[in-house]
Every structure is written in C-alpha cells, then in structure tokens.
Amino acid sequence: MQEFDFVKAKSLDHACTMLAGKRGRAKVIAGGTDLMIGLRNHRLSEEVDTIMDISGVGELAYIREEGELIRIGAGTTHAELALSSILWEAAPVLSMAAKSIGSPQIRNRGTIGGNIITSAPCADTVPALLVLDAALLLRRGESVRQVQIADFFEGPYRVKAAEDELLLEISFRRLRDGAKSLFDKLTRRNALAKARMNIAVIALQDKNKVVKDLRISLGSTTPIPCRFTDAERLFLGKVPRREDFLKAGQIISSEMVEKSGYRWSTDYKKPVVEALTAAALKRVLKAE
Amino acid sequence: MSYKVITRPLKRIDAREKVTGEAKFGADLNFSGQLYAKTVYSRYPHARVLSINTEKAEALHGVEAVITAADVPGENELFGRFPVFAEKEVKYTGDGVAMVAATSKSIAEKAASLVEVEYEELPAVLTIEEALAHGAALVHTDAPGNFIENTHHLMRAGDVERGFEEADIILEKTYRTQFVEHGYIEPEVVIALPEPYRRGVEIHGSIQNPYSIRENVARALNLRISEVRVIPGNLGGSFGGKDESVMLMAARTAITALKTGRPVKMVLTREESILESAKRHSYKAKYKIGARKGGTIVALENTIYTQGGAYNNKARFANWRASVHAAGPYRIPNVKTDLYGVYTNTIYGGAFRGFSAPQVVFCNESLMDELAAELGISPKEIRLKNCLKPGDELVTGQVLRPGKIPAPLKQMIEEVCSRSDFDRKREEFSAGNSGDEPVKRGIGLACTFRGTGLGGEGIDTAGATVTIEKDGSVNIVSNLNEMGQGMRTAHAQIVAETLGISYGRITFSPTDTSVVPDGGPTVASRGTLAGGNAMLIAAQKLKERLLMEAGKILNCSWEGLVIEDEIIQYRGKEKLSITFDELIPRCIMERGLTLSAQGWYNPGPEELDPETGRGNAYPSYIYGCAVAEIRVNTLTGKLDVDRITAAYELGRVINPQIVKGQLMGGLIQGMGYGIMEDTETKEGYLITRNFDELMLPTSLDIPEIDIILYETDQNIGPYGAKGIGEIGVELSAPAIANALFHATGRRVRELPMNLERVLLGRALKR
Amino acid sequence: MKKIRVSLRVNGRIFTLETDPNRRLIDVLREDLNFTGVKEGCGIGECGACTVLMNGKPVNSCLVLIGQAEGSEVVTIEGLKGKNGELHPLQEAFIEAGAVQCGYCIPGMILSAEALLQNNPHPTEDLIKEAISGNLCRCTGYRQIIDAVKIASKKIARKE
Ligand SMILES: Cc1cc2nc3c(=O)[nH]c(=O)nc-3n(C[C@H](O)[C@H](O)[C@H](O)COP(=O)(O)OP(=O)(O)OC[C@H]3O[C@@H](n4cnc5c(N)ncnc54)[C@H](O)[C@@H]3O)c2cc1C
C-alpha cells in the first residue's frame, strides 16, 4: 500500500478549504471502492501526499426533490440511490443503474460522485445520467461552477475537473409524465460484474405514438461517454418503425467504430451494440 | 443392514468453529519475532538471468534476509523440476528469483521491489502448437520436442483400423479446454519456524499434501525427512491446488527460517496466488469416432495434448488417468488413445478436482452428441445404446460384474431423463426456439464414469490413528487432510459406527507428519475410500481389544460380544453386559492397555500392461449422469443455466448432506469453467490477475439443482463407500455445451463458452 | 506519513488506537484487535470474505481505510455469538444445513445474511441470493447456504 497522510473532512467547507490549501497534493476518498484498488496497485500519483476522507460528510449525502428538479449529493451511495422511492418514481433509469452495481457491499460504500469522477468506461450511472441530461455542481475553494455531464468527460478515466475540485451535486429534471426509461447491462455473470456494455434510454411518445423525446447512451462504447444523437434523430417527431430499431443500432455501432477504431473486441461489440440498442428501443417505444 | 451413525446427515465435526470465526487458518497464526516474506518473481516468460543484485534490498531498514538460489543448502530442483529459485534461467512469469524477509509486510513489499535482476530475454513457447512446432525453442533443453517426461500414456483395445473400416460414419473433431484456476477463497499461506526443541524446521500453512512437501523441503534444506515437521492448518479450499506453489513457499521460508533463526510467514496476495499456483491442464484433443448407422460405436481414436507449463509433476499421473477414461463410459471394441504432456513457458498444470476428467468428459460427451446429431438419433438413445452395462468389458479389459464393479448407468440415464422430462422438453424447447425471440432454450445430457482411488497411479495406502482416552473421548488423526470436503466428519462417523459409540465422542487432531506415517497424498477422492478404510481398520483393532477385555471381565468368550449404543453385550444375553464408560477406565487404568491403534490400508498395486495400457486400472468405478437446461441470448451470447438434474452412483453414502454438498459444489465449479472462468494470457503474461477477471460463479448465477443418489453394495471402501469428491465437477460443462447446441444449433468446442464464443464461435484475443 | 488516532466500536467494545493511515480496516481488525474471523481473499472487494457490518451495513473491510472507520460501529463474526456463547440462529442454521465446507467464506457470508435478516426477516429466495451475491463461495455452490438462511429466518420467527 502506498504511503500518505490522512485527514477526515468534518464538513463541506472544511473539505473545500483543505483541498484548496493542498493545491492538488490531496486526493479525495469517498466510498473508496475505486481508490482503494488504485492504492493497492500503486497508481496514486507521486504528487499526492494526503488522502482526504469525505465519506463522513453528511452534507454530501442526500436525494432531494425540488419541483421538477431532482438533486443528489455526490456522496450518496448506490445503495441509497437504489432504495430511494423518489428516484424510482422520478428517474428509474438511474435507480436501475445503481441497483446493478457490484454487490451489496460495494453499493453500501460506492458513491455516485466516485462513479462519475473515476469515469471508467463501464461506469453504470454515467449513461443513465447522460440520458437524464444531468448537471454537475463543482466547487473549488470558494468558487462554484456547474457543467453539463455531457461536457465533463475527457476520455476513459479522465474528467475535466481540477485535482482540488470537489463534486457536490448531480441534478436533473424528473422524467416527464408518460416517459419511459430503461437501463440494461450485459455482464459475464449476474453479480460482481462490471458492464461489458450498458445502455440507458429515455423515451416519450404522444398519444399517436409520435416520438417527442428520445435519449440513448451506451457505456463501454466510445472513449468519451456520450448520447447518440444521430440515432435519436431517426425517431424524433415520427412514429417509430420496427426496422428503425435495428437501423439505430447500426448508426450507433458505426459511430463506435469511428470513434474507438476497430479494436480486438469490435467483432463482438459491434453486433451486440446493435442488438442491445434494438432490444432496448423495442422495449421503450411503441412502434407503428 | 441398519446403521446408527453412518448414512446420516450428522453435523460436521468442524462446523461450530467455522461458523463462529474461531477456526484458525494459516494467515491467522502468528509467532513472536516472525518475519514477513515476499517472493521476487520473474519479469519475463523466458529469459536468462544475468545477475541478481540484492544490495539495495538488504540495505533497507527492517530487512533481515534476501535469499536466492545461492542460499539453497540442498537441492534447488524439487519434484517436477520446480526450482526453489530460478538460477540461470526463468521459464515463466511465476518463477521466483529471490525472496525477501523483513520485519513488516510493507517493508517486505518495498524490499522486493528493490531487488535488481538483469535478464536477457529468450524466445518463449506459449501454446501447445508453438511448443510442438518444428524447431521450437525448448523449455527444458533436455526435454526434446518439449514433451514432458513420463507423460505419454496410451490405451490400445481391439484394432481401430479394422473398426473404422466397419463404420458407416466417421467423425473427426478437435476440442480445447482452458487452464482453470482453483479459485479457493483462501490464498496460500506458509509459516516456517526453526524447531524450538531440536534440529529441524516446523511448517504450518495451507498445505494439501504435507508429506510430499516435507520430503521436498528436506531435500532443499539438506535435512533428513524426520527433521521436517509439517502441520497443515485449516485449509480454505484447495481442490488439488495448494501443492506445488506451497511446496516452493515452504522451501523458501524454511531456508530463511533456519538462516535467520526466526519464524518466517508468507501470505500470498490473490495476484501472486493466481500467478504462481497450479491450474487445471489446458487440453487440445483430437478425436475420431466411427459408428454404424444404427448408432453402435465401433471405433474411437484420440490424441490428446495436455499443456503442462514450465514445470510439471502431475501430468504423468493425470494423463494416465485420462488414458483409462478417454473412451468414456461406453462399450467400444476398438480404441486407440494417446496422451502427451507438453512444456510451455506459461503457468503450469497441476491437480484440480477431476484430474483430467473435466477435460476428457467435456470432449467425449460433446462428441457423443455430435455423433447422435450426425446419425439423426437422440442424445439419450445413443448413450442408452452404447453405455456400459453389466457384463461389458471396459477398455481396460476389466469386466463389469455387479457385486464387484457395478454398472447402473443405463438405469441412471433413464431416470435422469424422466425426472428432468428430457424428451418432452427437447421437443418443447425446439418448437419454442423456432420463432424470432432472441432468447433460446436448450437441454443437454452428459454421462461419466470414474475410477475410484489412485488405481494404477500409485499405491493407494492411507494411515490413521484412533485413540480412546480415559474419559471415553475418542480422538482421530488421519494422514489425509481436511480441506473443506468433510472427510473428518466421514471418518468420525465411520469410527463411531465401528465402535458402536455416539458420534459426539469423536474429536480430531490436525494432520501432523510427525504423528501419523506417510500414507500418500489427499487426492483422487481418497479421503473416505482409503482414509476411511484406515480409520475402519484402526477402529476394528480397538473394538477387538475392547471386546477381548470385556470378555475377560464378563467371563465369556469375546467372539460372542457386540457393541451397540455404547453397550458391550453378549448376543442374546442381556445380563452379560458392560457399558463403554465402565469398560474404558478399567482397560486403561486397571489393565494398563493401550487404547490407541494405528490403521494402515494397503490395497496393493494394480497391474497394468505398459504396451496396451490395459489391466486392473482401478479397483472400482463410480458413475454420473446429468441433464442441464439453459437459456441463451443469441444476440449477446449471454448464457444462463436454469436447472441441473443429476444422478450419481457412489457405493455407500456415509453422510448424505456432505455428499450433496460435494456434488453441488462440484456442479457449480463445473458450470464456472464451462461458461465463464478463464485464465487469459497475453504474450506469456497473465491478464487474469485477481477475482475481478477470474469470474467465479456468484449466488446469482446458480441453477436449481436436483440430485439423485444411487447406492450399491459390496464396494471396496469402508461400509461400501467410494470417493465422491471429484465426480461432481465433470458433467456441467458438457451438458451445457450440448444444451447450447440444442438451443442454437451451434457447437462450441472450446471452453469456456463465454459471451464471445457463444455469439461468434470463437474467443477474441487481447 | 503521520500516524492517526482512531476510535471505533467493534462488537460492542470501544477501541482507540494510533496507527499508520495507509492501513485498511481489515488490517486493524485482524492484526491489532485479533478479530481473525475477518478473512482476506482478494483485497479488491470481489470476494466478500472480509465482510463486516459497518453501522449495520455489510461492507468489504479491505476497501475501507482505517481512518474512514473513525467513530463507526463495526460487527465481525466474533460479535454474533450471544453473551453466554450461544450461537446466533444463522450460525446454528449454517451448521444444520451443511452450509459449511472449508469455512473460509462463512464469516462474511453469515454477516451478509445477518444484514438481510435485520431488514427483512422473511426474505424470498431471490432476495437471499441477492444479499449474498457479494460473497464468493468456491466450495458449496451456494445452495446449502441459501437453505441455511431460510432455516435461520424460520428460527428467528419462532423466537419472536
Ligand atoms: C468489486 C467491485 C465491483 C464494482 N462494480 C461496479 C459496477 O458494477 N458498476 C460500476 O459502475 N462501478 C463498479 N465498481 C466501481 C466503483 O464501485 C464505483 O465506481 C463507485 O461508484 C466509486 O465510488 P466511490 O465512492 O467508492 O469512489 P472512491 O473510490 O472513493 O473515489 C473514486 C475517485 O473519485 C474521486 N472522488 C470521489 N468522490 C468525489 C467527489 N465528491 N468530488 C471529487 N472527487 C471525488 C476520488 O478522488 C477518486 O479519484 C465496482 C468496484 C468494485 C471494487
């Protein structure tokens, strides 16, 4: 195990002051379910000399409903997300994603903030938050900024945040009445399994089955997690046709190959991305 | 015959300590002044070692020793050519070149990273094909062709050429299986300490085979065997695996313990465990089978290469076992089988539950279904037609005679098929699969038979000591080892049954090489069979001694006495009796008798013809038959097993709960290597380094399991028991492969049947 | 690396210690406090052998830095037995069901099951499987463990 000093943040202000004071030499630990593995494998950067624990900061753990807005503290655990009735009602896609993570033990420690900041390609909450068009609230010292999650990622395991910046909150609008959402995950086994690929979809159709809103995101697909707007556009303002489900999958798989290149896993991933997309769309959209 | 103690689901003798957390495993032991050891592993799959510089590591505060091959007092090469430390050459990435011992874990970790080794890389052979290619680099320069010494085993029955001429149909197929990691949840641990009272060394830890490790440590340390004492602790699973690497750990830590005069503890991380421990051999098996139109098999020829890795001491035995089973539980008049072990610069093959059977049974049973499909008959029909029946001759020439070697397979196939509704479900699933729903269902069948005990692999001895103490408690010690399989409980039941006393009187001591003589290894499902026989013999000796003494006290001939429910009584005369509790103190305190007896079981060697491989390969055989039902998503390759129905013939069941636990645990392990587990490598380096990559089955992956137990009489084991530890693992993978074919029409001939193989028919290489 | 001072309650007793901050909860429980019923199998959160209850919830003690456990309430397998050494219904049930083979996974398994039964005394089989899905067992194939949790659930109901 690597060596470091340890401090426990007593409050949000304390955490931010400390982080600012350390100017990038402190690293935050929340649930530790990603960071501890990094420490074990000696992946903590040389510059870091202090680990700051935010797992006890109650101000970071909440799920709140404010009108149309759902606000989630970055320190909220996956178990708390998966248990929240507010969330199941307002954004089941995120509840499903949280429920699918790891194991009960991992969900009891791992946080939504850690999942976003680690930004593993297979991170399960990320596609869900992308289709929710979530906004992230970050704080550095005294200054606070908000970014859209779609603009937050730089590449696998890389986010656009400073070392001394703290993620405070994730917020999004609740699903509109009548909207359907879905999260699905392909794994090698049924628990303790990181996603081989995952997909999140939100869809809204009017009485005449005309698609008013459609948002699709797949994880482990592109270097920068994103929504697949070309595929979404195929349906917007129209009544879905069955053959478009597969076509949407093909649009996404070509985008994947374009962005990731043809890799060792592409032979497998390409048909599966198409299949997962088509199957998900079939479940959330009523066709002609 | 009605039994009082055996055949009952009694509570395990060691369960209480294990549910309270009081049971100590190797890592839980600490000795004062102990050092923590860490191995420095090879950086290359194959390289010359030019120099090793230990200065920086030695200079680190808290480092007490850094040792290399130069510090090995005795022989550096142990059984199977494993070097205590690689000296001039490293042959795979798990080779140890040095070991550090320090006053704390973290110092040891740091010191290990400071040992500087200079290498010159050599060309490496990483697959069976590469190793066998013309002009391939040699793993061991004195092993030409990269063939492992003494691993070519064969079986010749009838005349295959003629057999194939008689065939209407001939199929040729090649199957492959992967290296499989044991995945016991406890990583390996060894603690070596200088003997406190005499010259020598004492070794504790997660050790499956204490006697062979004792012998090898003695060789490495230049000590006499009797100067090494090995006491295995509770093992957190082993399944054959805690052997070669533990032998090396024991030698390394023992050398350091004697050098420093301090206890030395080495606990492997999971990454080190997967890197350095044995795996189930990877197989490449070429099969050719010939049958008549009606489905009668007339000839089978197979050539099987087993990947042994950089060093190997098991393929010579495992390949022999495979040679006996490579024609399956079928009557095939003409058979030609050859097995070869192959060295590669990779992780190595060792013993793992089944010991060649998982690989061979996967190939055989896949082939049977392929043949059935080709012939247009059902998988059940082809097996019923060809399976071994009473009076048939095994490929070894042994004749199946009820009472000697039973042959209930036909009945078992019929029962398993009817219990699982095989015929109807085959039709129903097929009909359901014809639509465009992506999820298809399938049902598949597989059978097996298994030679019990070691047979011709070695002499099947075992030893036991049973001691009745003054207070009437009875202690048992076996030379065989408890690893979780429940052997001690079975032993306790056998001893209690034989002595006519209650199970609660029995206690056990851990195996200790200084207490019980070497009776061979705990392998080949020998625990109950050989070990139980030794217990039975010891208990019978004591019983005789007790009855003789009771005869004197009661003034009657001892031959008429029986012990039942703790009362020694003259048959038919209730008055002539004495209780166990009365008798024991009189024997010990008044008569000065020893109530300790040693049991030694020795069935003698089995005779085999080296030219044909035929003869009495095993004294008896056990049988199994299973049906698996699966669901597979044809768009993603995701496969789930819904249900397994299985029947096993095991002689006498000593404890049904433990037997079922062994079988179910085996079935799930079988499903694991069948559909998800793999040890992936890239250019000779392991990619599967920890449990996040290994993919052991979780509680959410398991099917419903329905098990039928068959008992038969007159078997060689104690009270007719036979070994049950391994057969459970054999049938899941082939039954699933056959179900997958039924569901999709796609035959996967390589394990594991993971997402990629199910979808694309091949694995992807990173 | 500055040592830190940590206070936590383990199995009802408060412990205060000074230690290096780069140690994990599992290290302190096993090495300093001698709760060796906590087992290590992988060190990366994948096997659950190190499971303890932290503030009532099962967590992998190999993924918790000791400093993070400050002020927390931890229960290990050693904390399940009653005052007079009587076994917890889950412990009895594991013995009865034959759910123990090598025993290495068992402490973690029982604690995960305990957390489940605390929240839901009458779980369905699916919930039992879910609750122990972070605990690998290589020996049993899980069936007898699931049976044991069902038996324990009945035992607890009978006691109440
Ligand atoms: C066995 C196992 C199974 C897993 N399974 C899954 C799975 O199925 N799906 C999945 O998506 N993930 C999985 N994970 C990964 C992990 O659990 C999640 O990513 C989790 O959400 C990480 O959260 P954490 O609080 O534990 O993060 P930590 O490990 O505490 O932190 C992770 C990173 O985020 C930073 N960080 C944390 N919080 C903040 C904050 N508020 N502000 C700024 N930086 C912060 C830390 O500095 C660190 O760099 C698994 C992990 C393990 C060990």
Ligand code: FES
């Ligand atoms: S040791 Fe903690 S989960 Fe395996």
Ligand code: FES
């Ligand atoms: S009993 Fe051995 S791992 Fe579970």
